[in-house]
């Protein structure tokens with residue numbers, strides 16, 4: 001089994017075994033079963049056998065987004081974006097920002113409007129051409145590691161990964177590279193699903209209490225494109241391992257309307273489920289079990 005991507009421990013256990021129901025519906029790839037592992041040392045949740053071809057799947061996903069939403073990316077929620085820039089601007093020095101996984105370029109566009117010099121890196125060619133056509137923004141196509149030689153070390157004040165770290169197979173590699181690109185005291189902002197959310201907790205409870213018979217909810221939170229399932233605690237741990245100190249953790253919501261619109265070709269993506277998901281999300285607020293989190297960490 002795969003060793004823990006956070007603490008490298010080999011002491012891992014299987015906590016869920018299921019099929020992918022989301023990616024399989026729009027990708028021709030034959031996907032292996034999804035096996036969710038939990039590290040006994042640090043509690044990290046992650047997928048075993050990280051075999052899906054990230055680039056092919058990511059390209060297929062953008063194709064679906066363009067079909068269903070006209071190329072609007074996820075997380076364009078303006079309130080979250082305002083609070084992101086408020087936090088980044090408090091620490092601004094020279095004004096260089098890098099976004100890893102910049103999608104259709106809308107966050108980079110906001111950054112430019114706010115006076116940042118913004119650099120973006122994106123794996124999907126579909127998304128980078130969208131950014132060029134829609135916002136006139138040039139984005140480096142590829143991974144952060146492949147773009148690294150073109151970038152100046154210690155030259156960035158801020159780095160953003162918005163809905164990206166959960167897609168990485170080796171998050172530590174990317175975080176170490178970002179650490180090298182940020183100046184000392186530079187800030188990294190990460191938005192990612194919260195594996196301690198009400199959705200995850202309820203899905204795990206239903207799966208376990210029915211002895212694995214009811215998987216419907218697990219199949220909606222454990223998906224082939226997400227390899228990493230962080231909680232505020234495990235995210236803080238991996239950041240500390242890579243030379244970052246968490247300065248602020250905010251709870252956040254996913255834009256449920258967007259998710260249902262983006263996945264409108266699925267039978268469950270209807271009004272009843274949409275309303276149900278919104279109610280569950282509100283209940284989660286009571287105990288800070290939001291679907292997502294935004295973590296700000298300083299390069300130390």
Ligand SMILES: [Zn+2]
Pocket residue numbers: 004005006007008009039040041042043044
């Ligand atoms: Zn671990």
